[in-house]
Amino acid sequence: MKTIELKPACKDYLWGGERLREDYGIQSDLHPLAEAWVLSCHPDGPSVVASGPYQGKTFPAYIEAVGRECLGEDCRAFDEFPILIKLIDAKNDLSIQVHPSDDYALTHEHQLGKTEAWYVLDCDEGATLYYGFQHQIPKEELARRAKDGTLPEVLNAVPVEKGDLFFIPSGTIHAIRKGILVAEIQENSNVTYRVYDYGRVGADGKPRALHLDKALDVASCTPPAAAPDFGGHLAQCRYFTVDKAVGSFQGVCDERSFTSLLVVEGTGVLREGAEEMSLHKGQSIFIPAGTGAYTVEGDTLQCLVTRV
Numbered sequence: 384m385k386t387i388e389l390k391p392a393c394k395d396y397l398w399g400g401e402r403l404r405e406d407y408g409i410q411s412d413l414h415p416l417a418e419a420w421v422l423s424c425h426p427d428g429p430s431v432v433a434s435g436p437y438q439g440k441t442f443p444a445y446i447e448a449v450g451r452e453c454l455g456e457d458c459r460a461f462d463e464f465p466i467l468i469k470l471i472d473a474k475n476d477l478s479i480q481v482h483p484s485d486d487y488a489l490t491h492e493h494q495l496g497k498t499e500a501w502y503v504l505d506c507d508e509g510a511t512l513y514y515g516f517q518h519q520i521p522k523e524e525l526a527r528r529a530k531d532g533t534l535p536e537v538l539n540a541v542p543v544e545k546g547d548l549f550f551i552p553s554g555t556i557h558a559i560r561k562g563i564l565v566a567e568i569q570e571n572s573n574v575t576y577r578v579y580d581y582g583r584v585g586a587d588g589k590p591r592a593l594h595l596d597k598a599l600d601v602a603s604c605t606p607p608a609a610a611p612d613f614g615g616h617l618a619q620c621r622y623f624t625v626d627k628a629v630g631s632f633q634g635v636c637d638e639r640s641f642t643s644l645l646v647v648e649g650t651g652v653l654r655e656g657a658e659e660m661s662l663h664k665g666q667s668i669f670i671p672a673g674t675g676a677y678t679v680e681g682d683t684l685q686c687l688v689t690r691v
Contacts, residue, residue: 385655385670385671385674386653386655386660386668386669386670386671386674386677387432387433387434387435387437387445387668387669388432388433388434388435388660388666388667388668388669389421389422389430389431389432389433389442389667389668389669390410390430390431390432390433391409391419391420391421391423391430391470391667392419392420392423392427392428392429392430392431393409393411393413393416393418393419393420393428394413394416394417394418394419394420394428395413395414395415395416395417396415396417396418397415397417397475397583397585397586398415398417398473398474398475398476398477398561399415399416399417399418399472399473399474400415400416400417400472400473400474401414401415401416401472401474402472402474402505402564403416403417403418403419403470403472403564403665404416406505406564406664406665407419407470407664407665408663408664408665408666409470409665415472415474416472417471417472417473418469418470418471418472419469419470419665420467420468420469421468421469421470421645421665421667422442422466422467422468422643422645422667422669422689423442423467423468423469423571424442424443424446424463424464424467424571425467425571425572425573427573428573429441429442429443430442430667432445434660437449442669443464446464449671452672452673453641453671453672453673454640454641454671454672454691455637455638455639455640455641455672455673455690455691456638456639456640456672457639457640457690457691458640458641458672458691460621461622461691463495463571464571465570465571465622465623465691466568466569466570466571466622466623466643466689466691467569467570467571467572467573468566468567468568468569468643468645468667468689469566469567469569470504470564470565470566470567470665471559471564471565471566471567472564473559473560473561473562473563473564473565474561474562475561476558476559476560476561476581477558477559477560478558478577478578478579478580478581478583478591479513479529479534479535479538479556479557479558479577479578479579479580480556480557480558480575480576480577480578480598481554481555481556481557481575481576481578481598481601481602482496482497482498482499482551482553482554482555482572482574482575482576482601483496483497483553483554483574483576483597483600483601484496484553484554484601485553485570487600487601488572488574491597492574494572494573494574495570495571495572495574496553496570496572496574497553497569497570497572497574497575498551498552498553498569498570498620498622499550499551499567499568499569499570500548500549500550500551500567500568500569500617500618500623500625501547501548501549501551501559501565501566501567502546502547502548502565502566502567502568502617502625502627502647502687503543503544503545503546503547503548503549503563503564503565504545504564504565504566504647505545505563505564506543506544506545506562506563506564507561507562507563509542510542510543510560510561510562510563511540511541511542511543511560512540512541512543512549512557512558512559512560512563513535513538513539513540513541513556513557513558513560514538514539514541514549514551514555514557514607515538515539515555515556515557515603515605515606515607516537516538516539516556516604516605516606517537517538517539517606518537518606519604519605519606520537520604521604522599522602522604524537524604525556525578525599525602525604526595526599528579529578529579529593529595529598530595532579532581532582534578534579535579538556538558539606539607543563548617548618550610550611550613550618550620552608553601554601554602554603555603555607556578556602556603556604566645566647566687568618568623568625568687568689569622570622575594576594576595576597576598576601577591577592577593577594577598578593578594578595578598578602579593580593617687622691623689623690623691624689624690624691625687625688625689626687626688626689627685627686627687627688628679628684628685628686628687628688629684629685630681630682630683630684631651631678631679631680631681631682631684632678632679633676633677633678633679634676634677634678634679634688635675635676635677636670636671636672636673636674636675636677637672637673637675638672638673639672639690639691640672640690640691641669641670641671641672641690641691642669642670642674642688642689642690643667643668643669643670643687643688643689643690644662644666644667644668644670644679644686644687644688645666645667645668645686645687645689646662646663646664646665646666646667646668646684646685646686647664647685647686647687648664648683648684648685649664649681649682649683649684649685650662650663650664650681650683650684651679651680651681651682651683651684652679652680652681653668653677653678653679654677654678654679654680655670655674655675655677662679662681662684662686
């Protein structure tokens, strides 16, 4: 079988919980378990091949071994693997933050910026997230409020429900808040500018670093734009196209792009020709470009299907 299962790189950020382990079967010794990078070539946390002849290799090492042809023709437009997919468990509020554009990040950070999409896997009743501002404000006000602790007063707090999708272009002030689990599909980047962090301290007992000067360079101090028309997809931009598949379905992984399957509910079976692989909640599957037709079967199954 050409298809491989990936084991995530995990992160223990202070705001995380335990649900990725308890509800999604992510295996890690970290406590808390805040993030699982389930499809990652990023040097800060590459995924690892969990099955097949390349078991134990990092995902970048696997791509080098089999050749970049496994990524597909549309990936030729990118110097690096273009996307990163995470599971995120916010037991507590994440910092209020913003991501730069590609141009700014390449100049200042020597890596790509970050546009991302959040699919809400689950949430507590009444949970909200921050997404842009209630009304336009000058950057001087953003700087003042970030320093005096009043920034949340002018942010756009949006109620969330399971199954919601939020598209977060670079430059958008945002924060996942407590009680929310998301699958995040994003550019292959780890650049985040922290604007405000509620005065919290890190494991070293010191306040966590803020990046206000750079945040002011890139932030859009406006309400969020109307949701784009993704043409029937959950989300789409130059880096990724995301769809949701419920129950049994058939797909074709052609020469244009690899396919990522992220199982977010239920169990099932993936069939590729005469071979098959069992599927379960929390599992990340990489189907190389050019694999061809495949079938997924499972009455309770829900998958996020991502391609470039």
